[in-house]
Amino acid sequence: MATCGPYRCIKTLGKGGFSEVKLARHSETGALVALKIMKNSGGFDTSMMELVRNEIDAMKDLDHLNLVKLLDWDEDAKYVRPSGTQVKVFYLALELVSGGELFDFIAETGRFTEDVARYYFHQMIEGLEYIHTQGVSHRDIKPENMMLDAEHNLKIADFGFSSSQAMNETKRGTDGYMAPEIYKGVKYSGQSVDLFATGIILFIMVAQHPPFTAASARDPHYKLISTNRVDVFWKVHTKRKEGGLDYFSEEFRDLVASMLSYNPHERPSLAEIKEHPWYKGPVPTKEEITEEFNDRSNQLAALNNQEDQTIPDHSAGAGVWQPNVVQRSIPKGEESKAIDIERVLADYVPELKRYTEFYSTSSADDLFRALATYGEDYAQEHTFDDEEYRASFKMKAKAGETPVEFSVSVLKVDDDKKCIEVVKDDGDKFEFYEVYTNLKKFFGGHANTTL
Structure with missing residues (x-):
């Protein structure tokens, strides 16, 4: 098992452009953490280090129920692989938030009622109110x-x-959640753009x-807001929804439209949001939220057990993947390079919940052959991890769009059962869910059991 400072790394949770996040356990206290690890050696991007x-x-001085807490960090640590090789790294140990992403849950189980949405909107606002009073703006409020x-x-x-x-003047944030003033390149209030993005999340x-796709005049949906045709905006968004315009309450429509105003001076302040009639509406109890989540989780578990138990033919994967070697997708005509390794089947950790996961009684090698076939048939690029039964995929993108990138891990639940865990690394979240749904269908009868 790999180690990093005083932490033993259990499995990879996700990877970014310059870092990866591991589920890790402190060797003395036994506490589980999310360990964000960045290489800190020659060639390291100094701008990334600044971030x-x-x-x-x-984060070091922030402490609030609705914020992920920073527990520990070390700029001069060593990551030691199971083989004994060492890499100099910079790590951050973060509070492990084990319930998954809020929007994974929505995407997999359906939209929230306005009352349930209000419960989480309150928590978002409380978290933002705390950091704003500390003189900090987040500038990357988004579903992930x-x-x-x-x-x-909510954290x-x-x-x-x-x-x-x-x-602020720097262009920070994620396309789709940035306020129009950021796109325009003018000075902007970090607190105001936080609330703008929160309005998108509420919707x-x-x-x-x-x-909308982006808060730009080029976007047909946002253009309706920026040109004061909010009534048309709501008609467009309720045209095919049950109940028509009444799909959203009048108070909800008023609050969301005001938070998404083109002119930042016309948006409500945090204090005004808290005084809005919709914000003051009924809020479920914690017990009611727990019951809601349990009901949805049970329905999801039933759906994840495929009705079609036929094992598809993924024998083609045997030609592009073999056990115990590192292999990568390569341009046609180039020679494939395979390096002998001993890949480990990481353990499934029940304390850490993903909504984009399903279960199988097939062998790890059979599941990886299925992934190899999927990569050859559908992905632009795919890579197999050299430590775990884990593969990374980069999908083909539409013109002008960021390709969806994701990772799939095969995890050991027990001697007979595996978990196939799918995690988005980059790209649009809603496109990722289409990819995830198709991937699960591709596995067919391999997705043949429940937890």
Whole structure:
């Protein structure tokens, strides 16, 4: 098992452009953490290091129920692989938020009622109110950064783009959640753009899809808001929904439209949001939220057990993947390079819940052959990890769009059962869910059991 400082690394949770996140356990206390690891050696991107230090500076003094907590960090640690080889790294140990992403849950189980959405909107606002009073703006509020703990509390994550300045000029954030003033390249309030993005998330919780692609005049949906045709905006978004315009309450429509205003001076302040009639509406109890999640989770578990138990023919994968070698997709005509390794089947950790996972009684090698066939047939690029039964995929993208990138891990639940865990690494979240759904169908009868 790999180690990093005082932590034993259990499995990979995800990878980014310059870092990876491991599920790890402290060797003395036994506490589980999310360990964010970055190489800290020759060739390291110094701008990325600045983002990491910025994240530490923002998080080290923050302590709130609705924020992921920074527990520990070390700029001069060693990552030791099972083979004994060492790499100099910079790590951050973060509170493990084990309930998964809020929007994984919505995507897999359906939209929230306005009352349930209000429960989580309150928690978002409370978390933002706390960091704003500390003089910090987040600047990357988006679905991926809304996490849930084991008790279904919302936690805001990832402060790499945060700022302590009242006004900002740098283009920070994620396309689809950035306010129009960021696209325009003018000075903007970090607190105002946080609330703008929160308005988008509120819409998604109830609609199960985003209100627009980008807050730009080129976007046909956002153009309706920027040109004061909000009534048309809502008619478009309710045209095919049950109940028509009444699909969203009038108070909900008023709050969301005001938070998404083109002119930042026309948007409500945080205090005004808290005084809005929709915000003051009925809120479920914690017990009611727990019951809601349990009911949805049980329905999801039943759906994940495929009705079609036929094992598809993935024998083609035997030609592109073999056990115990490192292999990568390569351009045609080039020679494939295979390096002998001993790949480990990482353990499934029940404390860490994903909604994009399913279960199988097939062997790890059979499941990896299926992944190899999938990569050859559908992915632009695919790579097999040299430590775990884990593969990474980069899908073919439409013109002008960021390709969906994701990782699939095969995990050991017990002697007979495996978990196939799918995690988005990059790209649009809603496109990722289409990919995930198709991948699960591709496995067919391999997805043949429940937890």
